[in-house]
Amino acid sequence: MRGGVLVVSLDFELYWGMRDVVSLRRYADNLAGVQEAIPRLLSLFVDRGIHATWAAVGFLLCTDRNDLLASLPTKIPHYADETLSPYLGMHELDEIDQHDVYYFAPQLVRSILATPHQELGTHTFSHYYCLEEGPTLDDFREDLQAVVHIAERYHVRPVSLVFPRNQVSAAHLDIARDLGFVAYRGTEKSWPYRPKGGSDQSSVIRRLTRLLDAYVCLFGSQTYLPQHCEALPVNIPSSRFLRPYSRRLARLEPLRLHRISAQLTVAARENRVFHIWWHPHNFGVDLEKNLENVERIMDKYAELQAVYGMRSLNMGELAALAYR
Template structure:
């Protein structure tokens, strides 16, 4: 099997940042997100790139009234109440901002494009490592996410844990609900799953530095390693950080860091998994799409020279299942 280039995107709108950023502080990103999504899809189609869009279940609804009718029976009781999207539903003053909370039209656009998989990012942007929540409330949340997707003819087989809070104790729930794969974290200690309190300034600084300088290695993975057990862990290799005016002079380093890891995967018949949020691109769509174009053009070169293939997470899971059974 040749090397695999995997992309996953965490589709959240405001639900993914509402507990950490005010709407006014993040409005530029949210306002430009749909333009970014259209641009990303255009690039994916031009380069025949397949990707998984891990989508919050709330986004499938047209408005708050429809969402309220489909809430799970068991809700998480986070110790830090501001983490709960369910509390936000009751506390938010609903007006003309539905476009930043709901996106059935965007989901249909993504779904209509070849090679694009709709995965799940849980129903409510559920945090699996925060105090107060339980496996029962996680199961109810995830079931709700799968039901709303399946009601629209979209089977869910791939999951991305919000904030990368993968909880090993919850993996049997994925197997129970027939979710074939999830995106795990990189191996370095500063990437290990943490709750919000564990995100220290040092951890964030090391992750930022690692985007430009090789601190954690290439983070590419053998398919045999990924196929060891179900549900299959298709780990992250690199977060695609958005354009920053203050760090623009270092963008050549950021691109080189990604390209070297991609090449390692292509030559060694390994897997490279790139991920980001569409809203990351929203504040500076042009620069971010240009950077992505450079990455995808390099993928074209690796495809032609080494046979590297682009697969979404669902497609990777099919390959891993064959290896697992064999």
């Protein structure tokens, strides 16, 4: 593809993606900030002509806890580590009723769908972990079927899939294909990005290496040539996770943005794909600083678009071009 392609995807989770990582009290500000972050991002994407995929956890498409309870699949996963299950104690969890803005976002979903070139993908129905001990393939099929069902009320059929914690296997991809998904976001090829289950996913060495790679070129541009695919779903790997602004590392922000700019430039110059992603809740705190960083990346994209003809495509659009 002449001029290369910029792909943007966002993992839209609210607290469903963080509940097994951090307490609601500690993360409330980030979650509350999503209500402003998403409209601001949508406005920026319209101004800059950005096509993006919003991979939403299916739970948050519901209106409230009662709606969610009525929408649950008949078969739910049972994790060996029960803390990973969002279903545990859901019937008695008053916290959901008291803070529903941290769990449900039907109006934000409608705003996304009303914005040109924005694709509603899925992050599974329940923020499902494919490589953890306990869940079965039948559980996963039920989970994705629940996604398809809940999306029908928004008159949309998700075709792009982002696996939580990037946990995926060939068997799970076969199920996704059977249910009509045409694209998924794989990981970078380098070793610290390869999907793992359990504590291996977040080992100190892997995390520190990924952090360092965000500032210094350890593993190259992580861009790739678009290729014709004979089978679905099409893998559209990540090139860069856009880390949120860090007050502690503020002096290193120019270095981090230069790293991304260099990756974008390689993609444009060599007709490759650069796929950047983040979570809206990453921007819930220090929103202005985070948006400023996105604007700088979009400025670079505009420059490369003018010089090389770089394009912006969401995951579904790129998959449609790759699978013909």
